[in-house]
Amino acid sequence: MAHIQLTDIRKSFGALEVIKGVDMEIRSGEFMVFVGPSGCGKSTLLRLIAGLEDITHGTLAFDGEVMNQLAPAKRGIAMVFQSYALYPHMTVFDNMAFGMKLAGQDKAERDRRVREAADMLQLTPYLERLPRQLSGGQRQRVAIGRAIVRDPRVFLFDEPLSNLDAALRVATRLEIAKLHRSMHNTTMIYVTHDQVEAMTLADRICVLRDGVVEQIGTPLELYENPNSLFVAGFIGSPKMNFLDGRFSEEMRAHTIGIRSEHLLIEHGGRWRGSVVHSEMLGSDSYVYVDIGTSEPIVVRQEGTATLKPGETIALSPIEHELHRFDRDGRAIGRGLMKGAT
Ligand SMILES: Nc1ncnc2c1ncn2[C@@H]1O[C@H](COP(=O)(O)OP(=O)(O)OP(=O)(O)O)[C@@H](O)[C@H]1O
Numbered sequence: 001m002a003h004i005q006l007t008d009i010r011k012s013f014g015a016l017e018v019i020k021g022v023d024m025e026i027r028s029g030e031f032m033v034f035v036g037p038s039g040c041g042k043s044t045l046l047r048l049i050a051g052l053e054d055i056t057h058g059t060l061a062f063d064g065e066v067m068n069q070l071a072p073a074k075r076g077i078a079m080v081f082q083s084y085a086l087y088p089h090m091t092v093f094d095n096m097a098f099g100m101k102l103a104g105q106d107k108a109e110r111d112r113r114v115r116e117a118a119d120m121l122q123l124t125p126y127l128e129r130l131p132r133q134l135s136g137g138q139r140q141r142v143a144i145g146r147a148i149v150r151d152p153r154v155f156l157f158d159e160p161l162s163n164l165d166a167a168l169r170v171a172t173r174l175e176i177a178k179l180h181r182s183m184h185n186t187t188m189i190y191v192t193h194d195q196v197e198a199m200t201l202a203d204r205i206c207v208l209r210d211g212v213v214e215q216i217g218t219p220l221e222l223y224e225n226p227n228s229l230f231v232a233g234f235i236g237s238p239k240m241n242f243l244d245g246r247f248s249e250e251m252r253a254h255t256i257g258i259r260s261e262h263l264l265i266e267h268g269g270r271w272r273g274s275v276v277h278s279e280m281l282g283s284d285s286y287v288y289v290d291i292g293t294s295e296p297i298v299v300r301q302e303g304t305a306t307l308k309p310g311e312t313i314a315l316s317p318i319e320h321e322l323h324r325f326d327r328d329g330r331a332i333g334r335g336l337m338k339g340a341t
Contacts, residue, residue, distance in 0.1 A: 027187070032189045032202065035191075081159075086146075092142050099149070153186065157188065195237045207235065209230055247291075286301075
């Protein structure tokens with residue numbers, strides 16, 4: 001259990017500054033997810049918190065205690081990486097118990113903790129197996145189990161699911177959500193590229209851009225009220241549609257944004273266009289429509305889309321769901337402006 005405070009954290013590699021003054025508070029027991037484009041500094045920020053990189057400037061504190069100079073092993077953290085790095089010649093049990101053995105914990109306690117973690121992660125039937133006799137998802141659960149038994153104050157995950165196939169990712173994502181509920185006192189920080197992981201796991205998401213924090217909020221806050229074009233375009237799948245000034249004149253915005261589920265295909269709709277392509281996902285469909293913007297806009301329709309490429313259709317936005325952005329990409333409000341026609 002730790003409350004984490006980052007104050008004006010900066011990190012340079014030689015002359016290159018990659019973390020450029022980050023202020024952030026992560027509450028005790030919170031699940032914080034870092035997202036952002038490749039190279040924005042997510043992993044570096046996590047490694048600074050872990051103590052795997054030195055902080056160039058600023059203060060990192062856990063529960064008010066400054067961590068900057070403290071060795072990683074003394075911080076009470078456990079980290080799970082993309083590669084599981086299990087010892088190939090050791091059983092699952094020994095892999096999980098090894099750290100405690102090194103720390104001199106007695107056998108009965110090691111046994112108890114490993115069994116408890118194995119139970120939590122449904123690994124009990126595999127305790128005597130070697131890593132190579134496990135699936136990728138099971139191996140990653142062993143890596144998580146090995147971290148749990150250390151009873152960390154802070155749990156750090158760096159893209160732990162990115163080596164797994166789609167089905168295993170979902171299953172292991174659910175395990176991690178359950179784990180957070182059962183370890184509700186443990187602060188967790190999780191780096192991912194995956195929208196769904198970020199939206200489903202996070203209490204709050206931090207969107208990083210080029211070494212600075214762009215916005216921090218709950219998944220729904222970021223989805224519904226992004227404070228910039230950048231966050232609007234980054235959070236949500238499919239991506240928010242952006243329409244330029246030609247479409248937004250009466251809204252007095254430089255750009256307007258509208259999510260795929262807030263567009264209606266209807267006769268006499270406001271924008272005319274032609275269908276480029278439809279994707280059927282089973283429960284719903286994405287229809288791509290060329291209305292004269294630089295990229296086709298995407299419309300979500302329930303069920304199976306029956307529209308054919310080349311068909312002309314008309315679309316209307318649900319007006320109060322529009323997002324308006326100024327010339328600098330800052331959000332300036334939702335819906336039509338009062339008094340606009
Ligand atoms: N040890 C290092 N030496 C020099 N530059 C580094 C080092 N580690 C990271 N960088 C640089 O710092 C920047 C941020 O890297 P980082 O790995 O934190 O990004 P990221 O957001 O995690 O990216 P990705 O999503 O691709 O993993 C990048 O420009 C990277 O090249």
